[in-house]
Amino acid sequence: SNSLLNPLAVKELFNTGGQSLVRGVAHLLDDLRHNDGLPRQVDERAFEVGGNLAATPGAVVFRNEMLELIQYKPMSEKQHARPVLVVPPQINKYYIFDLQPNNSYVQYMLKHGLQVFMVSWRNPDPRHREWGLSSYVQALEEALNACRSISGSRDPNLMGACAGGLTMAALQGHLQAKHQLRKVRSATYLVSLLDSQFESPASLFADEQTIEAAKRRSYQRGVLDGGEVARIFAWMRPNDLIWNYWVNNYLLGKTPPAFDILYWNADSTRLPAALHGELLDFFKLNPLAHATGLEVCGTPIDLKQVDLDSFTVAGSNDHITPWDAVYRSALLLGGERRFVLSNSGHIQSIINPPGNPKAYYLDNPRLSSDPRAWFHDAQRSDGSWWPLWLEWITPRSGPLKAPRLELGNATYPPLGPAPGTYVLTR
Template sequence: MKDKPVKAVAPTPSTYINVQSAITGLRGRDLVSTLRNVGRHGLRHPLYTARHLLELGGQLGRVLLGDTLHQPGSRDNRFKDPAWSLNPFYRRGLQAYLAWQKQTRQWIDESSLDEDDRARAHFLFTLLNDAVSPSNTLLNPEAVKEVFNSGGLSLVRGLGHLLDDLRHNNGMPRQVAKDAFEVGRNLATTPGAVVFRNELLELIQYRSMSEKQYARPLLIVPPQINKFYVFDLGPGNSYVQYMLKNNLQVFMISWRNPDPRHREWGLSSYVAALEEALNVCRSITGSRDVNLMGACAGGLTMAALQGHLQAKRQLRRVHSATYLVSLLDSQMESAASLFADEQTLEAAKRRSYQQGVLDGGEMSRVFAWMRPNDLVWNYFVNNYLLGKTPPPFDILYWNNDTTRLPAALHGDLLDFFKYNPLAHPAGLEVCGTPIDLGKIGVDSFHVAGHNDHITPWDAVYRSALLLGGERRFVLSNSGHVQSIINPPGNPKAHYVLNAKLSSDPRAWYYDAEKTEGSWWPLWLEWIQGRSGALRETGTSLGSASYPAMDPAPGQYVLVR
C-alpha cells in the first residue's frame, strides 16, 4: 500500500560514530585530551560554569521536593520499569540524572568552544552520561526484584558472566549466547557447494529451489569485514533462499579470514580475486555477463571491479549492480571523525602493519559503542545485574563472528575515508587502472537504511549519484543490517522511493512516497527483468572445468 508523498523532515544520519570510526579506531588519549580541553574551558570561564551549576542546583532542589521536570526519550527503554516513575526514591534519582544530562548539553552548546570542540565534547559526554546512568547499578529496580525472586542466585550468575567475559570476551558483555548458533547447523544451511577456491575467496554455487531459473546468474559480494552468511541466516530470513525460490541463479563469495601472513592483501588483491570468481560464474552458467550484488565494503570492491573492467573495455561482463548500504562517496561528518587527524590515521596504519591485520574484535567493539545503550549497557544489565543469558539472535551472533582485515586493505580503507577518491575521476587506481565511476553505464539499484549508524543514508545516496547508467534508490526504515535482512511479512517494514534522483538527498526525500512492506519484492521485479530468459533448472552444481568441492558453507567461513 502506497501513502502520500513524504513531507516530513528527512531523517538525520548518525552524528556520532560510523564505519570510518571503526576502521580508524578511537584512541584513549584523544578522549582524555577532549576531557582536559573541556575542563580548561570551565576553569577559564568560572562565572559561566557557576551559572550552569546554579541552574542545575535549582533543578535538583525542585527534584528533591518531588517535581517531575524531565521525561526520558520515547525510545529509551532503560527506564521502562514502573518504579522509575512511581517510587519516590527512583523517581528522584531518575530526575536528577536527566537534569544533569540536560545541563551538560546546555553547558557545551552555550560554551565558547569552537564547533569541532563542541562536537567532540558532546560525543564524549554522551558516552560518559550513558555509562553513569542509574539503570547501570545494582539499585536498578529490575535487578533488585531479580535478587529477591532468585534468592540471590542472580548475583552469583551475574558475577560468573562478568568473570567469563573478562577472560574470554575482552571485558565486553556478550550480546548472544556462545552455543545458541552454529554455522552449517542452524545458520548458512542452504544447500550448495564450493565450485572454486583461490587464496582470497571461495565461490559457492547454491542449488536451485525452483523448477525454472533465469539464465543470467547473480554473484553476491559480502563485506570483507564480516562473514557472508548474513545473507543466509535462518530459513525465515534467508535472503539467499528468497532469491532461489524466485528463480534466480545465485553464487556467493566467501572471503578468507586473513592472518598476519596476508598483510599485503590490498583492495587490488580483492578486486583481482573477484574478477576471477566472476569469470568462473560465466563459465559455469554459460552466461556472457553477470548481475552483481555487493554490501557495505563488498559494494566498494564491486564498484572498483567495474571501474577496472571499464578501463579495460570489458565492462560488458557485468549486466547490473545492486548496492546495499554501500559507500562510494566517503564524505561523512561525525564527532568521532574529528578525532581522526593525520597522526591518528598514521598510528592506525602503523599498528595494523606491525600486527599484520586489524583484528575484527577491535572493530566490533567500536561498532558496539555506536549505540552503547542498545549494544553495551543493555547487555551489562541483562547479563550481570539480572544474571540472565542474552536471548538468541542470529544477526547479533553473525555480528560477533568477526573477521580480520589485512594491513594493506586496512590502509586502503583509511585512505578511502581520508581522500574520498571515488568522488573524482581517476582519483583511485586499482590493479594498475584508474577508476572513473561516472563511466560505469551499468544499471544499479541502491538500498540505504533510515536509521543506519554505520553508513549514513545521505552518504549512500550521494554514492549512487557518482555512477552512470539507470539508478534506483530505496530508503528502508531499518538500520545497517536489518535494512538488508528485510523479508516480506515484517509488519513494521516500509521504505521510501522516488524515481527522480535529485542532487540533494533531502529534496529527494521530500518528494518521495512511502510504501508499506519490504523492499525485497520491488528489487526482485527489478532484478528478474535483468536476468534473461527462464529455462529448466540444472540438476548439477559446477561444471567439468569447475567441479563441486566442499558442500556449502565451505571451509573459509569456519576459520576464526
C-alpha cells in the first residue's frame, strides 16, 4: 500500500490525468529539501500563532532569560482569588493549552472563573547549552513569585504537562527543602513522568553507550533539535505518523490536512545540551523514586515530603509516557492524591474539551500500589475529565471576587501583548 501499486493511487492517477503523480513528486522533493525527508503532517499555511492560534487576550507581565510569563484577561464576571500557573513542556511551545476557542484549555479555565498565568519557555540556541534542570527551576521560581505578586495570592495552584510536570515537581521539592512549600496550594500533573522505570520502544536503544553518545552529540551542537525528537516519536507510531501521510501526500498527491494540534506538533523547539543530558540520566537512573536521589539548585528532592494535594491525568493510549508509569509517578507524591485515566493518547489526553462523544475516563479515588488493581476497580464516566478537574480545583482556588481588569502591577508592568515574543522564535 506504500507504493504506486496502491489501488487508490492508481485510481487517483487516472482520475487526475497524471496530475496526482506530479503533485506527489513535488511534495516529496519539497520534504526532502525542507522537512528532513519526512512527509509533512499538516498544511502549515492554515495557521498563525497570535492569529488563529494562541489568540486568547493577555499580556506578558514578566520576562527573564529563559521564559516569559503571560497573564490572561478575565472571561467571567467573577474570578477566584487563587490563580493557576501553567508550566508547559520545554520541548514544545506553550500554546497546546491555547489552540482555538473550541479546544482552548486556557479559555475553559477563564470562562469558569479561574485566573490563569502561563509560562512560555524560550527556544534555546547553542549559546544556552549550559541550561539544566536547576536553571529551569530557578527561572520558574521567579515566575511563581511574579504570579504571587500580581495576583495577590500567596499560594497559587500549579499545573504542569510532560517535562513541565517534572520541572514543577522539582520546584516543589526545592521549595520544600527550603521550608517554603507554603508558596504553592496544589499541583496538577498532565501525562508527566516522575517514575521513569518503564518499557517503551525507545528503551530498546537506551544502552549506556548510546546514551553517552547522545550526550556528546548534543554538547557538541549545544542543543538537541526538536525535529530529532519528533522523528523518534513518529517512528514509534509509523503507520499513523509516517505512512499515512506518505500515501496521502506522495501517492495521492494531496495536501495534508489543516489540523491545529499537528501544526503545534510541527512547531517544535530545541533542548539545551545540559537539560538533554540530565533527562537521559533521569530515564537511566530514575532518581525521584528514591528520597534525595535528585539534587536541584543545591537542595536534595524528596517528593514524599511534598505534602500538597495533587491531581494526575494519564492517557490509556499514550506511547510516550505510559499510563502505568504516570500512575506510579503519582504514588511518589505526598499529600492527598487523585488519579484519572483518559481514553486518549499523549496530546489528546490534555486537549480533551467537553462535547466529544467518544471521550471517557476512568476514576478510582482509592490508589493502590498496583496500577492494575486500581484499573480493575475504576469506574468509567463518559465525556471529558475537564469538568471533573474543575470540581477538584474550584474549592482550592479561594473565594470569588470581581476580577481585576488591569494586567500586571506596579512591580511587574505589562511588557507586551500575548502571545509574547519567545513563542515566535523558530
